[in-house]
Amino acid sequence: MTLLKRLVRHTMMIASGILLVVGLETAYFHFFRGYDAVFSWYQPGAFLLTGFFCSMPGLLLTDGDGKRRSFFRLRIVLHWLLLFGVVIGMGFVFEWYSDRFSCGVIALAYLLVYPLVWIVTYWMDKKDVREINDALKTIQDDE
Numbered sequence: 001m002t003l004l005k006r007l008v009r010h011t012m013m014i015a016s017g018i019l020l021v022v023g024l025e026t027a028y029f030h031f032f033r034g035y036d037a038v039f040s041w042y043q044p045g046a047f048l049l050t051g052f053f054c055s056m057p058g059l060l061l062t063d064g065d066g067k068r069r070s071f072f073r074l075r076i077v078l079h080w081l082l083l084f085g086v087v088i089g090m091g092f093v094f095e096w097y098s099d100r101f102s103c104g105v106i107a108l109a110y111l112l113v114y115p116l117v118w119i120v121t122y123w124m125d126k127k128d129v130r131e132i133n134d135a136l137k138t139i140q141d142d143e
Contacts, residue, residue: 017117053086057079
């Protein structure tokens with residue numbers, strides 16, 4: 001898979017995860033707290049931009065073939081920390097926090113979205129591998 005395709009795919013998955021969390025949070029506040037959220041006009045773009053900046057540290061994980069397992073774990077921890085910094089930083093830039101509690105909600109949302117993106121990525125990569133293997137079997141059967 002090309003680097004550009006991976007960046008676009010991760011950007012869209014992360015932005016979708018953010019939208020899912022924002023939708024769930026909005027529904028919670030609407031149904032259980034009795035008030036509706038108001039979003040600025042630039043928030044959808046902010047979610048996409050956050051998704052893009054969060055997909056950039058993924059470059060740390062693309063060159064891991066044949067490396068030691070402990071090095072891979074270190075890169076995952078660095079990846080998690082970089083993304084957490086991006087999410088918290090983007091929250092300050094786009095004024096997502098009204099107080100410390102809302103910053104904690106964003107941190108909790110990050111903890112939910114991060115493994116979700118990993119699971120979806122694994123599932124999509126597994127599907128791609130299966131398709132490639134099927135194509136190779138077809139080519140071998142034709143020879």
